[in-house]
Structures are given as C-alpha cells and as structure tokens.
Amino acid sequence: MPAAGHNYGERMASTLVDLEHPSNRNEGFCAALELAVAAARELEPGPVPASRDAGLDERVQRDAILRLRSGATANPGLLSLLADGRFAEHFGDHEADDRDGADEVSRALAVPDLFCLASPPGTTRTLTVLEIVRAAAERGERVLIAAPTAPGVEAIVSRLPPGATVIRTDQAGSGPGSITAAADGVQHRVLSRSQAAARALEPWLGEPSPALGWLRRLTTALGEAAEARERAERAVAHRDATTRDTRLRLGAAARAAEQARDEAGAVVTGTAGEVERLTAALRRAEGSRLRRWSTGGLRRRLSDAVRVAAVARSAFHQTIAAYEESAHSLDRAVEQDGAVRAAADRAAFADLAALRALESAERSAHHLTRLLDGVDAAPKWTADPAGLAGFAEHCAAREPVLRGRAGLLREWRQRAARPTRQLHPELLRYADVVASTCLGAGRPEYGELEFDLLVLEDAARIPVPAALVPLVRARRAVLVGETRRPLLRDTEVVRAWVAARCPAGADPDELAALLTGSVFERVVARAPERNRAVTLW
Structure with a gap:
C-alpha cells in the first residue's frame, strides 16, 4: 500500500501547486479531481461488476478533467463554477425569474450555466424534468439526459412524449431507443424510400437486361x-x-x-x-x-x-x-x-x-416506354418507321446510363442494408434528445458531441469526476437531486485514506470532499437564489 501511495505522489507531483495563490486554485481543483478518480478505484467496495469496464470509466473521467483544465468545455465558465462557485451573470429578467409565479421549468431554461432543482423522488419531480426536456427540445435545443445508472435514464426516457428523436447510448443491443435500433430505422426508411426507384431501374440491370x-x-x-x-x-x-x-x-x-x-x-x-x-x-x-x-x-x-x-x-x-x-x-x-x-x-x-x-416494333416500343416511366423522360414517338427508329435511337443512347444508374443504386442499397456503425455519430449529432449514464456519455465512439442542455437526474448520487463527463459537453445544465442525502462514502474511511495517500501539496479537505460529496451538494450549496429551486413533493 505505501508503494501505491508513493506512485500517486510521483504521478501527481507535476500537478501540485501552491493553492494559496488565487491564480492556481483552479489547477489545484483539477489535480484533486485526478486524485479522486485514482482513489475511487481503491475505495470501491467489492469487486467491479463484469458489465463495467473500470479502465474505460477512469479514462473518460480523466478525459473530462483534461477538457476542464484546458478550457475545452462547452460552458467556458464550468471550471470557475465548480472550483470557486462563480456562477455566470444572469442577463435575463431577474425579477421575472424570481417572482413567485415563475415556475421551475421557466427558471431552469433561463439560467446561462447551471440550475439546481432540489426535489425528492416522485411524480412532481419526474413531471418537472419531463417538461424541461420537452420545452428545450421544442425550441430546437439538443438535450442530453444523464443519470448514474441505466434505470434512472429509463425512468425519464420511457415517459417522454412522442415527437422528438430520442436515442439511448447506454442501451445494449438493438432494443427500443438504442442507437442500433435508430440506425436500423434510418436504414429501413432509406431502403423503403429508394425501393420504388430500385424496382423501376431493375429491368435495366443484367447482361442482357430485360430493357x-x-x-x-x-x-x-x-x-x-x-x-x-x-x-x-x-x-x-x-x-x-x-x-x-x-x-x-x-x-x-x-x-x-x-x-x-x-x-x-x-x-x-x-x-x-x-x-x-x-x-x-x-x-x-x-x-x-x-x-x-x-x-x-x-x-x-x-x-x-x-x-x-x-x-x-x-x-x-x-x-x-x-x-x-x-x-x-x-x-x-x-x-x-x-x-x-x-x-x-x-x-x-x-x-x-x-x-x-x-x-411488333410498336409493341416493343410500348414496353420500353413503360420501363422508362419513373426513371427517365420518355420522348413522344409515332407508330411509323421514322418515329419508331427515332425512339430506338434515344433508348440505345440512354441504356448505358440507366444500366449504370441501376447498378449503382443496387450496390448502394446492398451497402445500406448491411449493419453498420457509421451512422451512429451522425444520428447522435442530429438527435433531439440523447440519453445515457454519466460515464457512458464520454465513450470515445460518440466523438466530440456537445449539447445545449444537460439534465442530470439523481445528481445527489453522482461524484464530481463522474458528473464532469456529461457536464463538459453541455452549455447549460439542470442538476436534479435531493438535499441531505447520505454521503457517497464513509467519512472516516475516506479521511484515513487521504491521510495515508494524499501527496504533499494537495488539499486533503478538497480531496475528501470530492470523495464523499456529490456534484449536486457542491453546486447547490454555492448557487445563488435564481439558480436553484426547491419542491417539497
């Protein structure tokens, strides 16, 4: 165990700074986040479930911390907000937002950075979250729904009203709402819409073709x-x-x-x-x-x-x-x-x-006219030798073009019918609502996706490093949770680990707070009145 602690100290020595200097507080916060990610692996009770990839979980959290440190976040003020509680100025109608008549949905959609909705689990909380998602999607915003576990995601997604395109990135296989099912649906629609053209061009395929x-x-x-x-x-x-x-x-x-x-x-x-x-x-x-x-x-x-x-x-x-x-x-x-x-x-x-x-020539011309219908402009012709000869010349000139077009369409449809992951990034980029677990939102295959709004459900159970994974991708966020929940980890165990392993120069209190507290508690305690709301049922 001392060896492991020594390794932590060596690894983090380059990031430890004088936290007393105001300009280095954010860097110290990022260093504490990295220590918290490393410490969480040892403090995790019991074996890691087989369904989880612990290495990938750590990697996506470290990538989120790297984006936070470098300022490559969708919300440029996220680091200052999380480290020092500096919320952005609200340039809207403050008085209108703070009036008793302004509901939680309007206030949540009005803040420029983070909004905290403190509410116990129940119907009111669920309906409020659903209304926030619906209203944001209706005004053209791309929404990311995240929760600590898949059942939490399902509880919201399953009750969303129809109309918006919703994709779940944490849904395994090709079940309803999964990205695989969405890709299959797009492929099916593409094939259905091109089926009439494929049927019309089919007679122009083959050596020789019917046409x-x-x-x-x-x-x-x-x-x-x-x-x-x-x-x-x-x-x-x-x-x-x-x-x-x-x-x-x-x-x-x-x-x-x-x-x-x-x-x-x-x-x-x-x-x-x-x-x-x-x-x-x-x-x-x-x-x-x-x-x-x-x-x-x-x-x-x-x-x-x-x-x-x-x-x-x-x-x-x-x-x-x-x-x-x-x-x-x-x-x-x-x-x-x-x-x-x-x-x-x-x-x-x-x-x-x-x-x-x-x-006989006229009958053949009638057949060719029907085969041209829907795939090419058929010229007018007369049933005399000159008219039929002119029509035959037109068809002879167009036959190679239509044969090539039919071949390309068949090849394209064959490719479109094969299972493929190439559609996944585009589907995620243009979906109205994307739903995922917190750590699932940072998987490498989803690219550099960014969202207008993040709804982080059950945020009182999510540690800050895990919450960062979806937070760095959203310009604004609504954190939904309840106050006075039990700490994420036993305080005595965490303090003992910090006392034994915290490298010199690191802030032990900051590290302990990150290991025991949730992102919701950290934000709601510092949020101004206009950035939080409380419901009692």
Missing part, C-alpha cells in the same frame, strides 16, 4: 419491317406490271369498242358543230333584208343537220354502252386471270407481313 432485350426486339422488328416493306413494294410493282400485261393481252375487243366510241364521239361533235353553224347563218339571214330569199334553203339544211346530229348522238350512246360493257368484261377477265390473281395475293401477303413487323 436491353426489348430494345433489341425493337431494333430487330424495325429491320424486319423495313425488309418486309421493300418486299411488299416489289410485289405491288410486279402485280401492277402483270395487270398491265394481262389487260394488253385480253383487251383487243375493249380497245376496238373504245375506238368506235371515240369515232362516234367525233361524229357527234361534227354534227353538233354543223347545227350550230347553220343556226347562226339562219339568224343572220332573217335579220338581213338582202338575204331573206335564202332563209328557206337554210331552214331545210338546218332541219337535215338536226336529224343527222340526233342519229349521231344515238349511235354515240350505243357505242358508249358497248365500250362500258367491253371494259367491264375486260376488268372481270383480268381480275380472274390466274397470273394476276397470284401477283395480287403475293402483294397482299407482303403488305400484311410489313404491317405485322411494324406492329
């Missing part, structure tokens, strides 16, 4: 449609040529009837012209005194011309009827000709094949 298959069908169908259309055009040209040859071969009678019709038409035209000429001559003769003698001859000649014209018209109508009959007969003969019928059938089949090939 590429439909694109190839479209391209193939367009090629087949073009070839079929060429064959149909050749078949139509052959059909027309065969029809012309057959009409030439079978059309002698029709051509003769056509010639007779044309000749009869010429006769009708001639006789009608003669009638018009004679009619005009007769009118001139009747209007002239000199030529009245010739009107009789003109009338006879006109009468004969009219009869000839009537006969010509009758003959012309007969030749028209004969020609039409002959033309109809020729049409029927050509239509029933075997060579013509065969050529017409080939042309019809070729045209049908071209239409079916184009319809």
Whole structure:
C-alpha cells in the first residue's frame, strides 16, 4: 500500500501547486479531481461488476478533467463554477425569474450555466424534468439526459412524449431507443424510400437486361419491317406490271369498242358543230333584208343537220354502252386471270407481313416506354418507321446510363442494408434528445458531441469526476437531486485514506470532499437564489 501511495505522489507531483495563490486554485481543483478518480478505484467496495469496464470509466473521467483544465468545455465558465462557485451573470429578467409565479421549468431554461432543482423522488419531480426536456427540445435545443445508472435514464426516457428523436447510448443491443435500433430505422426508411426507384431501374440491370432485350426486339422488328416493306413494294410493282400485261393481252375487243366510241364521239361533235353553224347563218339571214330569199334553203339544211346530229348522238350512246360493257368484261377477265390473281395475293401477303413487323416494333416500343416511366423522360414517338427508329435511337443512347444508374443504386442499397456503425455519430449529432449514464456519455465512439442542455437526474448520487463527463459537453445544465442525502462514502474511511495517500501539496479537505460529496451538494450549496429551486413533493 505505501508503494501505491508513493506512485500517486510521483504521478501527481507535476500537478501540485501552491493553492494559496488565487491564480492556481483552479489547477489545484483539477489535480484533486485526478486524485479522486485514482482513489475511487481503491475505495470501491467489492469487486467491479463484469458489465463495467473500470479502465474505460477512469479514462473518460480523466478525459473530462483534461477538457476542464484546458478550457475545452462547452460552458467556458464550468471550471470557475465548480472550483470557486462563480456562477455566470444572469442577463435575463431577474425579477421575472424570481417572482413567485415563475415556475421551475421557466427558471431552469433561463439560467446561462447551471440550475439546481432540489426535489425528492416522485411524480412532481419526474413531471418537472419531463417538461424541461420537452420545452428545450421544442425550441430546437439538443438535450442530453444523464443519470448514474441505466434505470434512472429509463425512468425519464420511457415517459417522454412522442415527437422528438430520442436515442439511448447506454442501451445494449438493438432494443427500443438504442442507437442500433435508430440506425436500423434510418436504414429501413432509406431502403423503403429508394425501393420504388430500385424496382423501376431493375429491368435495366443484367447482361442482357430485360430493357436491353426489348430494345433489341425493337431494333430487330424495325429491320424486319423495313425488309418486309421493300418486299411488299416489289410485289405491288410486279402485280401492277402483270395487270398491265394481262389487260394488253385480253383487251383487243375493249380497245376496238373504245375506238368506235371515240369515232362516234367525233361524229357527234361534227354534227353538233354543223347545227350550230347553220343556226347562226339562219339568224343572220332573217335579220338581213338582202338575204331573206335564202332563209328557206337554210331552214331545210338546218332541219337535215338536226336529224343527222340526233342519229349521231344515238349511235354515240350505243357505242358508249358497248365500250362500258367491253371494259367491264375486260376488268372481270383480268381480275380472274390466274397470273394476276397470284401477283395480287403475293402483294397482299407482303403488305400484311410489313404491317405485322411494324406492329411488333410498336409493341416493343410500348414496353420500353413503360420501363422508362419513373426513371427517365420518355420522348413522344409515332407508330411509323421514322418515329419508331427515332425512339430506338434515344433508348440505345440512354441504356448505358440507366444500366449504370441501376447498378449503382443496387450496390448502394446492398451497402445500406448491411449493419453498420457509421451512422451512429451522425444520428447522435442530429438527435433531439440523447440519453445515457454519466460515464457512458464520454465513450470515445460518440466523438466530440456537445449539447445545449444537460439534465442530470439523481445528481445527489453522482461524484464530481463522474458528473464532469456529461457536464463538459453541455452549455447549460439542470442538476436534479435531493438535499441531505447520505454521503457517497464513509467519512472516516475516506479521511484515513487521504491521510495515508494524499501527496504533499494537495488539499486533503478538497480531496475528501470530492470523495464523499456529490456534484449536486457542491453546486447547490454555492448557487445563488435564481439558480436553484426547491419542491417539497
């Protein structure tokens, strides 16, 4: 045992200073804190529970003391407050805060550093703490809830109203409220929100992908449609040529009837012209005194011309009827000709094949349009060779892009689905409320988190070194506890240990106070009236 005490003296010799000098009081307080951490290990009654990592507990306390000594605390006045009881000036409405009507919640949220709520355990204390947490979170502050043990944390967290994002860092495994469960929830929401996009892009994955298959069908169908259309055009040209040859071969009678019709038409035209000429001559003769003698001859000649014209018209109508009959007969003969019928059938089949090939291309284009829905802008297209070809070119240009996008999304979702701790720091950084035991709040994996408000529940059972772990991370704090609780350790045992082990130059009274008293007793005894409140139930 003396050897151990000698080691303490050597280790702390560099930190011991003249505590009588005012400028060194804070340094002496930090040195006493380090001694208290080291002494607590030996004064701990019984073996350390298997669930605790004593080495980690000491390390997080020493890290908090280091931050306190270097001034790297969220509240820059924390060291002066704990060492000398120097509370910050309250720049709010002092009178309003001190009025009888101001409740504990308003006063706790108004102080710029620490507020002490002295209250016995019970419903009133719990409801007050819950209201402080709720009000702080509602106005956008990040709140840290800490207690000496996990059940104390659970007593508050389990009764918080819904709405705020609450994460418990002391919750083992993946139970409700744990950071693992929160990370799983974020991963589940991310996967759920990206599921529709993943489903839409799924047809663009694979070698070949379903989308590429439909694109190839479209391209193939367009090629087949073009070839079929060429064959149909050749078949139509052959059909027309065969029809012309057959009409030439079978059309002698029709051509003769056509010639007779044309000749009869010429006769009708001639006789009608003669009638018009004679009619005009007769009118001139009747209007002239000199030529009245010739009107009789003109009338006879006109009468004969009219009869000839009537006969010509009758003959012309007969030749028209004969020609039409002959033309109809020729049409029927050509239509029933075997060579013509065969050529017409080939042309019809070729045209049908071209239409079916184009319809196949159109069906493929419709499938591709549905696959583009929700993943890319589908251009307007028309169901003709030019419109379908333009759509196929667009899809061919976009296919590698969409395939790459689908592959990246699948890989990202696979990674997002794996259990990971990478989300934990971000979740803690953006959570509204974080809850933990005092020592759990300083675990290395939680990084340099800082909070707007710390609610330290059951602070009358927490020694100062342990309370420092959450205190150095908060700009303001509310310490909740009850006064006149039993000391943390037996006074006689502590004084005997201090007398035997306290290094030269250290303040034994300060060390004894840190080993026996709680952070709540230390603060509430020095707090001004505006920084404390008392409830009796």
